[in-house]
Amino acid sequence: MDHPTMIENNYNLSPVPDVLQILADKRMFGVEVDSRDRDPPPRCHPETRKNLRNRARIWLSNHERYSRLLYIWGPAGEGKSAVAQSVAEEAKAQGHLGASIFFSKLNDRDDLDCVVPTIVAQLSTVHSEFASIVSNILESDRTILQKNRATQFKELLIDPFQHIMARDPSTALRPLLIVLDGIDECKDQHAQTEFIELVNSHVRTVPRFPLLWIISSRQQAHLKPLLLQLHCEREDLRMDDKESQQDVECVLRDGFRRIYEKYRANFDTHWPPENDLLRIIEVSSGFFAFGSNIIDFVGDSQVHNPESQLKTCMKFLDRRTHVSPLQALDLLYHQILSEIPPESLPTTMRVLGMSILYPHHSLPAQAQANFFSLDRHELIQAFRGLHSVLDVPSALDAHTYSIHFLHTSFADFLKDAERSRGFCIKPAKVHFDIALHALQWHTHATKLAHKELKWIAATEHADIQRERSIMLKVLRAYSSDVAWIACSNVPKDEATALLDELEVFNFRVLLAVPDGIVRFLPWLYSLGPRGQALVHVANPECSPVHSAKTVSAQRSLDRQSKRAYPVSFGSNIFDGEPPYDVVFHLGMDDNTCEFALTLTRDPRSLLQGAAWMAGMLGRGAKRPNQD
Numbered sequence: 173m174d175h176p177t178m179i180e181n182n183y184n185l186s187p188v189p190d191v192l193q194i195l196a197d198k199r200m201f202g203v204e205v206d207s208r209d210r211d212p213p214p215r216c217h218p219e220t221r222k223n224l225r226n227r228a229r230i231w232l233s234n235h236e237r238y239s240r241l242l243y244i245w246g247p248a249g250e251g252k253s254a255v256a257q258s259v260a261e262e263a264k265a266q267g268h269l270g271a272s273i274f275f276s277k278l279n280d281r282d283d284l285d286c287v288v289p290t291i292v293a294q295l296s297t298v299h300s301e302f303a304s305i306v307s308n309i310l311e312s313d314r315t316i317l318q319k320n321r322a323t324q325f326k327e328l329l330i331d332p333f334q335h336i337m338a339r340d341p342s343t344a345l346r347p348l349l350i351v352l353d354g355i356d357e358c359k360d361q362h363a364q365t366e367f368i369e370l371v372n373s374h375v376r377t378v379p380r381f382p383l384l385w386i387i388s389s390r391q392q393a394h395l396k397p398l399l400l401q402l403h404c405e406r407e408d409l410r411m412d413d414k415e416s417q418q419d420v421e422c423v424l425r426d427g428f429r430r431i432y433e434k435y436r437a438n439f440d441t442h443w444p445p446e447n448d449l450l451r452i453i454e455v456s457s458g459f460f461a462f463g464s465n466i467i468d469f470v471g472d473s474q475v476h477n478p479e480s481q482l483k484t485c486m487k488f489l490d491r492r493t494h495v496s497p498l499q500a501l502d503l504l505y506h507q508i509l510s511e512i513p514p515e516s517l518p519t520t521m522r523v524l525g526m527s528i529l530y531p532h533h534s535l536p537a538q539a540q541a542n543f544f545s546l547d548r549h550e551l552i553q554a555f556r557g558l559h560s561v562l563d564v565p566s567a568l569d570a571h572t573y574s575i576h577f578l579h580t581s582f583a584d585f586l587k588d589a590e591r592s593r594g595f596c597i598k599p600a601k602v603h604f605d606i607a608l609h610a611l612q613w614h615t616h617a618t619k620l621a622h623k624e625l626k627w628i629a630a631t632e633h634a635d636i637q638r639e640r641s642i643m644l645k646v647l648r649a650y651s652s653d654v655a656w657i658a659c660s661n662v663p664k665d666e667a668t669a670l671l672d673e674l675e676v677f678n679f680r681v682l683l684a685v686p687d688g689i690v691r692f693l694p695w696l697y698s699l700g701p702r703g704q705a706l707v708h709v710a711n712p713e714c715s716p717v718h719s720a721k722t723v724s725a726q727r728s729l730d731r732q733s734k735r736a737y738p739v740s741f742g743s744n745i746f747d748g749e750p751p752y753d754v755v756f757h758l759g760m761d762d763n764t765c766e767f768a769l770t771l772t773r774d775p776r777s778l779l780q781g782a783a784w785m786a787g788m789l790g791r792g793a794k795r796p797n798q799d
Contacts, residue, residue, distance in 0.1 A: 191296045191307045198289035198317050203281050205260040205272040205351070213274070214251070216258040217426060220419035221251065224407055228259045231405060232268065232384065235345060239404045241375045244388035246409025247578045248504055248560035249461025250416070252388040255409075256353035259386065263349045270295045270348030270383065277357040278507065284355075284363040288324040289317060291350060295329075299348065305332040321363070325370050333382050344380040356389040356560075364389075365398050376403040390560035393552070411578055416458035423460065424453055427467035431478050434471070444482055455489055459579045461501050469497030494590045498581065502592075505585050509595045511557045519546060519554040521595070525602030527575055528583050533654050537570040538627050539646050543609055547626040570627075603661035604670065610655035611673045613647045614681055656688030660695035671702050679759035685767045693756070710755040710766065 202209030216225065231237055246252050253274065263269040271294035275282055296303035306328055310316065316327055337343050358364050371385050389395055399406070410416060428444050456463040470481040487493040496502060512520055523540055535543060541551040548567055555564045555575065561582045565573035577583050589596040613624075628639045659670060674696070686692070696703045708714075755768045 191303050191310065192293055194307075194310045194314070195289045195293045195296075195317075198286055199293045200273065200281050200283065200286045200290045202279065203273040203275070203290065204294065205257065205264060205269065205274070207274075209279070210274060213257050214254040215261065216251070216254045217419070217423050219422050219426075221255055221258070223415060224255060224409075225258060225262075227407070228255075228386075229262070232263065232349065237405070239375055240347070240379065240381060240383065241371060241385045241387065241402065241404040242407065243399065243402060243404045244386065244407045244409065245391060245399060246388075247411060248390050248508060249459060249501065249579075250409045250411060251460040252390070252409060253353050254460070255407075256351050256386060256388050260349070260351045263351075267298075268347075268349050270298060270350050272351040273353070275352070275354040275357040277359065278503075282358045284321065284358045284360060284367055287352070287367060288321060288328055292328050295348065301336055302332050305335055321367060322370060325367075325374075329383075330374060337382065343382045347382045347384045349384045349386065351386045353386075353388045354390075355387055356392045356395060361392075361394045365394065368395075368398060368402070372402050372404065393556040393559050393564070396559070396566075411458035413458070416460075420456050420458050420460055420463045421453045424449065424456065424463045424467065427463075427471070431467070431471040435476075435478055438479070443479070448482060448486055451489060452485065455580070457579060459581065461504065462498065462579065462581050465498045465501045468500070494588065496588070496591050498585075498591075501581060502585060505561070505582060505592070506595070508557060508561060509592075513553070516550075516554045516556075519544070519550060520558070521597065522602070522605055523551070523554065523575065524586060525597045525599075526606060527577070528586060528597055529599060529602050530606065530654055530658075533650060534574045534576075535646070535650055536572055537565050537575050539571075539643065539650070540575065541570075541627045542625050542643055543613065543647060543650070544605075545609075545624060545626055551627070599661070600663050600666055603658045604666060606654055607658035607662055607670055608673060610651035610658060611670070611677055613651040614655065615678065652682075652684075652686060654688075656686045656692035660688065660691040662695075664699055667699055667703075671699060674706055675702070675760055676763070677759065678763040679765040680763060682765055685769075689769075693758075706760060707756060707758050710757055714757060715761075 201207075204210075205213070228242065231242055244252050244255060256272075256274070260269055260272045271291040273281075273287060273290055292306055296306060309327065309332070316324060319327075333343070355364055355368065368387060371387070374381070375385065428449060432439065432443050452463070452466055456466070466485055470478050470485060472481060475481060481497070484493060484495050485497045488495060488497055509517075522544060526540065526543075527534070537551065538548075540546075541548065546554075548570075551570075552567065555562065558564065561578055563573075563576050563578055565575070585592050586595060586597045625640060625643055628636060628643065659667075659674075662670060693707055696707050755766060757764050757766055759765055
């Protein structure tokens, strides 16, 4: 692409400083590609994002490009700003950069009302004819700077270049690039979408014009629908693609090489150990922010001890220390979570807690909402600001796909109280919440209480009754899997409300002995008299109603065909040779079910529950396999 031509005209030319002086009170400073306030800026390693940067070069030089707007979209910390910086620097070196704004909420560079004045001020320093026209416009009408963004966009940016093109149509073949990085960091979501739409509308209707645009943003819920409608070329940054993972490995290996060269005299062997490096590469998993944070921590010039810093990193990765090498990443996570509305935060945390502590029992997002009796709007609001760190399915896909973490570092952050502080997941609270709702859904699903389902049909053509039936089955299956595991994870001193629920729970709804029963029974017995009243070994004095319903691992069985469910307890309290078939009664009065367990001496399954078993048998119960 050729350099833009500085065209003289017959107007009274005002000096460029006059334009800058007029705009001084309205523009943002410190947002430029080479601003001292941003030094050193994030930029791509020479060997990373090579394909993307090459596509950007082709786009810049291609007169037949599909669109004058290139949109870079990706998760938080995935290197969007580094790409924008590198592309802008290259364009500036070649004389093609018109303006650049690198937004930053943390540094108060986030006001979209200042965007047009800032772009105009920067363009005025590289295009003399544009500066002259704008100067004349502002001299004749200073009130333009008090007008809305759309008016400023047209009168200060579009109209001057239209005038230039009228004099020299070939100007469109020498466009200048405007880079807007991190537009999602601006403080008004409506302003974000409005400005993107202004650019998009002009790009769509005027395909040839002397301005090209690169806009980048994190994956945000309010921008997703807009992005689908943009007339743009688009680059999606992903952590899980092969190029990203190779690029992060490149950054890590080169970063450690530079640290080694700097402190070579401190090492008596090759450093770092390859196993440590491979472990960091594996955990980074294509996440640029994670890798760069590790390098910054290990090579910290204030510490001057990379060996010790690396050991701290490895302890951190192995959960053996709370000293975090990811302080910059933690700050990013704090910023993202701080943007969640206070009224939505409890909902956000309870669903995140479910996803973190019960990852192997994942539910689709729609089922998660119903599990907690949330409607569609409540779930969407709770996760509206987290699309840059989570994969949140759309409302149409929520019945199929679950919410999951884009990188494990965010889940690790939420589990570490010293790092996440007020945003820390509280395991006891999560387990209690899951247990209580799971017990309630067992009961509700059996009673077909449809009113508890807050989010049913995904489409207007869905069969509502069929959707209700499917959702109830999903919730009951999930509840059956997690209820007993969740109960057994609740601390004894916080189990009172669960006991209230268990005392009225109809255990006859169980179709099979739950997998978590091995942990649930000793937990229940450990709660004292109230818990012990809910479980006992069958004995001749039991009421006949206790054995009216028998369950097994496979199906509900009558007493004649009853089969034991094999579970290893490792108890050493029985005489004779194992195994021992023990029949239990679980529940209160008419809500009691009966089931059998086979107890063995397998030492691999030794439980602290041996004492509770002895306690029950010591109350005069007869061993079921003895006559």
